[in-house]
Amino acid sequence: MDKERKMMIFCLLVAALSSPVFTEEWKADVVKFLDALVSSCVVVPCSFTHPRGPLPTSRLRGIWHRSTNHKEYIYNEDNTLIVDSFRGRTKLLGALGQNNCTLEIIDIKDHDNGPFCFRIELAKTSTDTSTTDKFSFVEQCVEFRMLTDPPKPILNHANTAIQDHPYTVTCSVTHTCPSHVPKLTWNKGTADMATEIRREVQRGLWEVQSILTFIPEEKDDHTDVTCTAAFHGKPESSETMTLYVKRAENYNHIIIPTAVGIGTAVLFGVFCILMVKKYKKRIAELQNQEGRLVEKCFGSDSRASILNSFSFMRINPKSSLFMHSLSKHTEKLLSNGLFISFWAPIKFYNHIELFFNLIHTRIWIC
Numbered sequence: 001m002d003k004e005r006k007m008m009i010f011c012l013l014v015a016a017l018s019s020p021v022f023t024e025e026w027k028a029d030v031v032k033f034l035d036a037l038v039s040s041c042v043v044v045p046c047s048f049t050h051p052r053g054p055l056p057t058s059r060l061r062g063i064w065h066r067s068t069n070h071k072e073y074i075y076n077e078d079n080t081l082i083v084d085s086f087r088g089r090t091k092l093l094g095a096l097g098q099n100n101c102t103l104e105i106i107d108i109k110d111h112d113n114g115p116f117c118f119r120i121e122l123a124k125t126s127t128d129t130s131t132t133d134k135f136s137f138v139e140q141c142v143e144f145r146m147l148t149d150p151p152k153p154i155l156n157h158a159n160t161a162i163q164d165h166p167y168t169v170t171c172s173v174t175h176t177c178p179s180h181v182p183k184l185t186w187n188k189g190t191a192d193m194a195t196e197i198r199r200e201v202q203r204g205l206w207e208v209q210s211i212l213t214f215i216p217e218e219k220d221d222h223t224d225v226t227c228t229a230a231f232h233g234k235p236e237s238s239e240t241m242t243l244y245v246k247r248a249e250n251y252n253h254i255i256i257p258t259a260v261g262i263g264t265a266v267l268f269g270v271f272c273i274l275m276v277k278k279y280k281k282r283i284a285e286l287q288n289q290e291g292r293l294v295e296k297c298f299g300s301d302s303r304a305s306i307l308n309s310f311s312f313m314r315i316n317p318k319s320s321l322f323m324h325s326l327s328k329h330t331e332k333l334l335s336n337g338l339f340i341s342f343w344a345p346i347k348f349y350n351h352i353e354l355f356f357n358l359i360h361t362r363i364w365i366c
Helices: 002-017 252-298 300-309 320-327 331-335 351-365
Strands: 027-030 033-037 041-044 046-049 060-066 069-075 090-092 103-106 116-123 131-147 154-157 167-175 183-186 194-202 205-214 223-230 236-243
Touching: 027 116, 027 131, 033 041, 046 116, 069 090, 154 223, 154 236, 167 183, 167 223, 167 236, 183 194, 183 205, 205 223
Parallel strands: 033 131
Antiparallel strands: 027 046, 041 103, 060 069, 060 116, 090 103, 116 131, 154 167, 167 205, 183 223, 194 205, 223 236
């Protein structure tokens, strides 16, 4: 019997020691240093645990106070207990029942540097607001580095854009107020050309990115691309880059003249071929005809003599040489009533022209 009692007592002790009352402890996790932009806002990430296990939010009281004075509340459920300089500027973003004590402060003043600490109080019941257990986490407080100027955006982009090809510029800026994210705008393109991405860089520090993609034109060369970050409370900062647009490579200045030259040569060659085909037969007919006319008018010997006379001479129709050369072969023409004055208006540039004129003249006579 004694052994059974001892065993029961041992089991009860083990159960008691393993219960949440003994395993949990008063502990808070608060970011110790944060940048706070004056006239903007800041969010302090905070989480905690307590030895009473899970409790509803209605049985928990969360308080933020100055580290040097536990009664100087910067946040309390009872708004009347908050010091005047913080009244209406603070609120809890998390649910205490989920062990979240995250604090937001808006309209930051240059003297809101802290340190500030979190205090948790456990109520007896949901209706009985009196507290029996309370703890201030004075070892886990937050302190602000006050920023009078907003951080400038950072631009990431390629050095050169190519005409008529998509070009992307990324604008990013860090902040400490995820409840009021800075708004990024561009001086180029439209709102639907930009994509926004938000992420947490580290605990207490967030980043917002705007990715702008557009098609640069030749007129965009040496123009400015500006990204502006507007923070809560209206502080603004901007960053500018100069856009350099490279013309798209094309060979029109080579292809077009070459094509024109080749086309002209082809057309000229085709024209020459057509002309040759068109007049080749006619020339052959005239040559045969001239031989028959000469033989008819002057005889077969006269034809050879005329050709020899005009083979390698250029003749001036008004010169004596011309008259001498024609005297023997035109005597018959003159006797038939053809006068030398008939040739005066005609210009002879070579032997062949004179020959054909002579033959054509003889056609009417013969």
